[in-house]
Amino acid sequence: MSRIARRFAALKQDGRGALIPYLEACDPDFQTSLDLLKAMPEAGADLIEIGMPFSDPSADGPVIQLAARRGLKAGATLPRLFEMVKSFREQDNDTPIILMGYLNPIEAYGIDRFCVDAAAAGVDGLIIVDMPPEETGPMQGPAKAAGLDIIRLIAPTTDDNRLKLVLSHASGFVYYVSITGITGTRSASDEDLRAALPRIRAATDLPIAIGFGIRTPEQAASASRIADGAVVASALLATLAKTLDPSEQATPSTLPSVLTQLRELAAAVRA
Amino acid sequence: MTDGVRANSLRNGPNASGHFGDGLGGRFVAETLMPLLLELDEAYKVAKADPAFHKELAFYLKDYVGRPSPLWFAKRLTDELGGAKIYMKREELNHTGSHKLNNVMGQILLARRMGRTRIVAETGAGQHGVATATVCALFGMKCVIYMGATDVERQAPNVFRMKLLGAEVVPVTAGAGTLKDAMNEAMRDWVANIHDTYFLVGTVAGPHPYPAMVRDFQSVIGDEVKVQMQEAEGRLPDVIVAAIGGGSNAMGIFHPFLDDPSVKLIGVEAAGHGLDSGKTAASIERGSRGVLHGNRTYLLQDENGQITEAHSISAGLDYPGVGPEHSWLHEIGRAEYVGITDDEALEAFQTCTRTEGIIPALESAHAIAYAVKIAPTLSPETLLVINISGRGDKDIFTVAEHLGVKL
Numbered sequence: 001m002s003r004i005a006r007r008f009a010a011l012k013q014d015g016r017g018a019l020i021p022y023l024e025a026c027d028p029d030f031q032t033s034l035d036l037l038k039a040m041p042e043a044g045a046d047l048i049e050i051g052m053p054f055s056d057p058s059a060d061g062p063v064i065q066l067a068a069r070r071g072l073k074a075g076a077t078l079p080r081l082f083e084m085v086k087s088f089r090e091q092d093n094d095t096p097i098i099l100m101g102y103l104n105p106i107e108a109y110g111i112d113r114f115c116v117d118a119a120a121a122g123v124d125g126l127i128i129v130d131m132p133p134e135e136t137g138p139m140q141g142p143a144k145a146a147g148l149d150i151i152r153l154i155a156p157t158t159d160d161n162r163l164k165l166v167l168s169h170a171s172g173f174v175y176y177v178s179i180t181g182i183t184g185t186r187s188a189s190d191e192d193l194r195a196a197l198p199r200i201r202a203a204t205d206l207p208i209a210i211g212f213g214i215r216t217p218e219q220a221a222s223a224s225r226i227a228d229g230a231v232v233a234s235a236l237l238a239t240l241a242k243t244l245d246p247s248e249q250a251t252p253s254t255l256p257s258v259l260t261q262l263r264e265l266a267a268a269v270r271a
Numbered sequence: 272m273t274d275g276v277r278a279n280s281l282r283n284g285p286n287a288s289g290h291f292g293d294g295l296g297g298r299f300v301a302e303t304l305m306p307l308l309l310e311l312d313e314a315y316k317v318a319k320a321d322p323a324f325h326k327e328l329a330f331y332l333k334d335y336v337g338r339p340s341p342l343w344f345a346k347r348l349t350d351e352l353g354g355a356k357i358y359m360k361r362e363e364l365n366h367t368g369s370h371k372l373n374n375v376m377g378q379i380l381l382a383r384r385m386g387r388t389r390i391v392a393e394t395g396a397g398q399h400g401v402a403t404a405t406v407c408a409l410f411g412m413k414c415v416i417y418m419g420a421t422d423v424e425r426q427a428p429n430v431f432r433m434k435l436l437g438a439e440v441v442p443v444t445a446g447a448g449t450l451k452d453a454m455n456e457a458m459r460d461w462v463a464n465i466h467d468t469y470f471l472v473g474t475v476a477g478p479h480p481y482p483a484m485v486r487d488f489q490s491v492i493g494d495e496v497k498v499q500m501q502e503a504e505g506r507l508p509d510v511i512v513a514a515i516g517g518g519s520n521a522m523g524i525f526h527p528f529l530d531d532p533s534v535k536l537i538g539v540e541a542a543g544h545g546l547d548s549g550k551t552a553a554s555i556e557r558g559s560r561g562v563l564h565g566n567r568t569y570l571l572q573d574e575n576g577q578i579t580e581a582h583s584i585s586a587g588l589d590y591p592g593v594g595p596e597h598s599w600l601h602e603i604g605r606a607e608y609v610g611i612t613d614d615e616a617l618e619a620f621q622t623c624t625r626t627e628g629i630i631p632a633l634e635s636a637h638a639i640a641y642a643v644k645i646a647p648t649l650s651p652e653t654l655l656v657i658n659i660s661g662r663g664d665k666d667i668f669t670v671a672e673h674l675g676v677k678l
Contacts, residue, residue: 054576054577055446055577055578055579056446056451056455056563056564056578057455058454058455058458058459058564059301059303059458059459059462060459061459065445072577077575078575102562103299103562104561104562104563104570104572104576104577104578105575105576105577106576107560107561107562107576108561108572108574108575108576109575109576129301130299130300130301130562130565131299132298132299132300132301132302132305134288134297134298134305135297135298135299152302153301153302153303154302155301155302155303155306156303157302157303157304157305157306157307157465158302158305158306159306162305162306162309166302177301177302177303180303180462180463180465180466181303181462181463182459182462182463185463186463
């Protein structure tokens with residue numbers, strides 16, 4: 001059983017959903033993002049998404065755009081990212097790590113080599129925003145061979161026919177994009193989420209996480225109950241950004257601020 | 272646009288999933304947009320097969336855009352260069368001053384058929400933005416144009432035009448504030464407003480079906496050249512030269528000639544300060560395959576797959592990618608792609624103005640510059656067509672600045 005499947009199974013036993021925080025690699029620098037990554041499980045992260053910075057994140061809102069820009073400025077590359085995950089795995093062999101990003105940097109690195117190196121570093125799953133099932137051909141084999149789950153996005157616009165197609169290419173868990181929009185902008189209401197979930201539930205046995213627009217502990221708690229997990233990204237990155245000095249460097253309050261927020265989210269999810 | 276499909280034709284692409292050749296093109300977008308692209312693909316197929324749609328488009332192209340545009344024999348330039356016989360396809364005479372309206376008119380009619388009421392578009396030089404704002408005024412639709420902040424500054428006349436036409440112009444400060452960043456922002460707007468919004472792409476790039484659809488709407492240029500050259504010279508042209516940013520004017524004039532192997536097709540990229548200067552927009556000549564803005568094509572990128580900033584004096588060519596069909600024509604060798612520097616384009620801008628009384632857009636000046644380079648090496652029987660994709664009124668401030676003239 002993969003780390004992702006093990007973690008969701010264990011949480012099901014505990015009777016709660018997962019809290020899935022997001023951080024951007026090398027934001028604002030390699031060491032700070034590594035320290036943050038390492039501190040996240042203790043602060044309540046059940047799975048962790050790490051953003052792979054890309055110059056043109058066309059599905060992301062301003063908060064993640066800026067985080068990606070800081071990451072790139074601090075020298076984020078895929079080898080640096082693998083280094084982060086490797087270092088994390090020295091202390092934590094249970095918390096699943098999902099890489100999220102865009103296809104071009106992966107293709108530039110080489111798809112086969114990327115899958116092999118990511119798995120070797122201790123990565124469990126991939127969310128590649130601009131790679132729909134129709135364009136997954138070249139990634140399917142190498143990801144499977146390396147034991148990496150390809151986590152699929154499902155949107156409110158995904159109709160029933162497409163849902164079948166998307167799910168036939170999904171593994172690990174399913175990521176429900178709760179709004180039609182970009183990251184960190186609007187939020188879906190509980191009502192919308194409750195209406196949307198049964199259709200996906202009926203079509204898959206995979207766990208379902210909800211993301212886009214989840215900011216507050218209340219929203220995280222509610223989403224993690226309606227589905228099987230809640231992804232919080234922009235809200236944490238916005239907190240991190242607020243603690244940086246004028247030259248966008250980390251300050252003594254950077255880690256504590258983000259981790260305090262994460263603890264509050266975790267407390268609500270576990271309440 | 273309604274040519275029958277024949278085997279072995281180079282005009283049959285892309286395939287059903289939007290791919291040209293070995294994996295170029297395609298649909299690389301977030302899941303939220305996939306159903307919309309499939310809907311658009313379907314709506315376009317239906318329109319393409321509907322004679323009423325073509326009739327409606329033909330009406331607007333003739334009486335509103337002002338087509339057909341003339342094919343002008345550039346006698347003085349021909350005499351001055353002393354070689355090939357140079358013709359100019361006068362796309363700058365279209366309403367709004369460029370080829371952009373051909374595509375925009377097609378897509379706005381499609382958007383109306385689809386029941387959309389709000390249009391978003393990206394623009395670089397502002398020509399596509401002006402064309403889009405124009406048809407939105409014509410049909411009473413809401414219009415939002417995303418334009419890089421740098422371009423807003425260097426294309427001020429077009430920004431004012433768009434505002435007069437009733438469009439909201441949103442300056443984009445991300446990245447270098449040019450066309451690539453405007454494209455990202457337009458995509459973000461579309462995904463957030465899918466219920467009423469149509470994304471009106473201005474070039475032969477983006478996710479399928481845009482590259483094929485924009486090409487189809489622009490192919491009126493090449494279709495006319497074929498007829499006009501037949502009337503003027505009784506045969507096909509020998510060489511066609513067109514400037515390439517995303518590549519819509521070039522694809523429009525190339526496509527009807529793809530199956531005529533005697534016709535040499537030359538796409539002129541903006542070399543900027545020089546192909547090897549690091550300040551260039553020559554995606555085919557100095558880029559490599561990659562995925563950006565929904566399609567796989569040639570891109571300017573670093574070794575980590577991060578997209579690098581393009582540079583050109585011409586805002587309309589200042590884009591680190593190129594339409595996927597051009598990438599394919601390059602890979603199979605059907606079209607040749609070359610570079611022209613900022614300085615060469617400036618020189619050609621003046622040459623054309625002085626000899627023909629036609630002030631070309633800086634984009635088109637790149638095509639002219641390459642024609643000026645090769646014409647003297649060709650025989651006087653050679654028929655060379657330059658696509659004058661736009662007029663240069665919008666560029667006089669930029670040109671004056673480079674010539675050290677204060678306006």
